[in-house]
Amino acid sequence: MKIWLQILILFGSLSLLSIGGGNSVLPEMHQRSVNDYHWLTDTQFADVFAISQAAPGPSILIVTLVGYKAAGVVGAFLATAAVIIPAGALVYLVSRFWEHAARSPIRVAIEKGFAPLTVGLVLATAYVLGRSTEHDWRSYLLTAICAGVFIFTKVNPLIVVAIAGLVGFLGWLG
Amino acid sequence: MNEQASFVQSRGITPSLWNLVWTFNLIALASFGGGLSAWSREVIVVEKQWMGEEEFLTASAMCRILPGANQVNLAVFIGAKFQGIPGAVAAVFGLTLIPVLIVLGLAVLYFQFHHLPSLQKILHGAAAAAVALTLAMAVKTGKKCLHGPIPMLLFLATFVMNGVLRWPLLLVLAIVGPLSLIWAWPRPATK
Numbered sequence: 001m002k003i004w005l006q007i008l009i010l011f012g013s014l015s016l017l018s019i020g021g022g023n024s025v026l027p028e029m030h031q032r033s034v035n036d037y038h039w040l041t042d043t044q045f046a047d048v049f050a051i052s053q054a055a056p057g058p059s060i061l062i063v064t065l066v067g068y069k070a071a072g073v074v075g076a077f078l079a080t081a082a083v084i085i086p087a088g089a090l091v092y093l094v095s096r097f098w099e100h101a102a103r104s105p106i107r108v109a110i111e112k113g114f115a116p117l118t119v120g121l122v123l124a125t126a127y128v129l130g131r132s133t134e135h136d137w138r139s140y141l142l143t144a145i146c147a148g149v150f151i152f153t154k155v156n157p158l159i160v161v162a163i164a165g166l167v168g169f170l171g172w173l174g
Numbered sequence: 175m176n177e178q179a180s181f182v183q184s185r186g187i188t189p190s191l192w193n194l195v196w197t198f199n200l201i202a203l204a205s206f207g208g209g210l211s212a213w214s215r216e217v218i219v220v221e222k223q224w225m226g227e228e229e230f231l232t233a234s235a236m237c238r239i240l241p242g243a244n245q246v247n248l249a250v251f252i253g254a255k256f257q258g259i260p261g262a263v264a265a266v267f268g269l270t271l272i273p274v275l276i277v278l279g280l281a282v283l284y285f286q287f288h289h290l291p292s293l294q295k296i297l298h299g300a301a302a303a304a305v306a307l308t309l310a311m312a313v314k315t316g317k318k319c320l321h322g323p324i325p326m327l328l329f330l331a332t333f334v335m336n337g338v339l340r341w342p343l344l345l346v347l348a349i350v351g352p353l354s355l356i357w358a359w360p361r362p363a364t365k
Contacts, residue, residue, distance in 0.1 A: 015242060017343050022243040023308060027336055028343050050301040051280050057202040057273020058210060060243035064274050065281045076278055084266060087242025091250045092262055094240060095233075105360050110239055113328075113358030115319035117350050118238070120332025123312040127337040130305045139302045146306030151313050161303045168299025169292060 003071045004078055006037065011063050011082035018087065019114065022060030024121035027128040029066065039070040049129060054161050060084075138173050187224055191264040194253050197222060198268030210245045218252065225252070245269065324357050 010032055018025040026049070033039045040048070048069070052062035060083055067079025101107045130143060146160050167173065189197065197217060204213045219230045237247035246266060253265030287293050320326050328350055335346045 017347075018241045018243065019239070019347065021238065023311075025343060027340065031340065046301045047284065047297045048281065050297050050304045051284060052277060053304040053307060054300060055273060055277045055280060056204070057270060057277070058243045058245045060246065061270070061273055061277045064277050068278060068281050069285065073278070076274070076281075080270065080274055083243070084246055084270065087240065088246065088250045088262065088266060091237065091240050091242060091247045092254050092259065095236070095251050095254055108360045109355045109358040111235060111358075113354035113356075114239055114351075115315070116325035116329040117332045117347075117354050119312055119316045119320065120329040120350075121336055121343075122308060122315065123329075123333045124337025126305055126308040126312055127333070128340075129301075129308065139298070142299065142302040143306045143309070146303045147309045147313070150307055150310030157303075157307055160306075161300050164299040164303035164306075165296040166299065168295040168297070168302075171295060173295065173298050173302070 004074065007067055007070060007075055007078045008082045010037075011067070011079045012086050014063075015083045015086040016090065018060075018083075019118070019121075021118075021122075022058070022062075022083075023125045024118065026062075026125045029063070030128060033066050033070070037070070039066060044069065046129060050161075054158065136174060142167060142173065187222070188256050189222070189224060191257055191260055194257065194261055194264040195268035198249050198253075198265045199272055202269045202273050214245060214248060224256070328354050328357065 010029075014025045014029055017028065030045055034042055034045050045066075048065035049062055052059050052065060055061065061080065063079040063083045064076045068076035071078070130140070142164060146164055149155055149160055150157065201210070201213050201217050204217075215230060215234075218224050219227055225233070233251050234244070234248060237251055238244050240247055246269065249265035249269045250262040253261035253263070255261070257264065284293070284297075316329065320329055332346060332350050335341045335349070336343060
């Protein structure tokens with residue numbers, strides 16, 4: 001019971017805090033679920049992140065996995081509902097007003113002003129996740145190469161993830 | 175569906191609840207390995223022609239700004255546009271139900287077998303790529319909006335506070351958010 005409540009409160013609040021998309025709250029999610037609640041280890045967190053990125057559907061489904069690890073299947077569904085419903089309700093309300101506010105200063109300011117902030121949050125996510133895995137120089141090299149491929153080519157990310165998995169399987173990451 | 179349509183414009187179609195569930199389910203399943211937003215546009219604007227290009231882009235921008243996962247938000251927005259609250263629920267169900275089951279299946283396998291060294295190694299490699307994907311997203315979106323010293327400063331401040339110092343997100347937003355709005359607030363008399 002207590003853990004269900006913790007799940008609802010944690011993911012419900014992360015839902016409303018995740019400005020700029022689900023990835024922006026990953027550092028906070030990591031802090032709470034790994035360091036505070038000890039639902040999973042550092043390495044497990046990085047691994048469920050990889051699973052949720054590679055699997056189809058929204059990558060926010062990492063919460064399904066964290067919820068599952070914390071409290072089984074019930075935890076998984078509670079976490080998923082908690083992360084979707086508050087933000088979804090807000091989107092619904094705002095979408096009613098937004099159409100009428102096309103030229104208002106607040107809309108212009110939010111669209112322009114929050115962009116740099118959002119990029120900062122996304123980079124913070126990459127930084128925290130990069131440090132949470134057992135990254136040595138070989139892993140950093142692989143990350144750098146993959147990032148180059150993602151930035152400069154249009155290769156399907158799934159192919160890159162699969163090749164990176166193969167590189168790991170072959171033991172080249174130590 | 176196969177009318178002689180050569181322009182990418184809204185056809186004035188109102189999809190049913192079942193249409194919404196099924197279409198968002200297809201979008202989700204196509205996105206194995208990522209690229210969900212690209213798939214959304216492909217299906218909603220190009221294939222189904224439920225929305226025009228501009229309307230879709232505005233909706234995407236709004237869903238990016240608001241809290242919540244961008245693609246879940248977009249499903250709420252599009253579902254609500256056509257069928258109100260039931261439509262929003264239908265679209266979100268379509269987008270998440272099968273993926274939740276897939277992800278759960280993978281999780282059960284993972285926590286059952288993660289002690290196997292080979293699976294550990296595969297995930298180690300895949301995690302390095304997933305970090306790279308996030309890094310690439312920061313670079314790509316950064317190139318579009320980090321022009322000039324002030325946006326650069328707002329970006330760096332957010333990154334250092336949230337990423338390096340690990341300050342709580344709410345505190346970071348309370349500090350950087352108002353500064354961002356002041357910077358971006360449209361100046362009058364520039365028409």
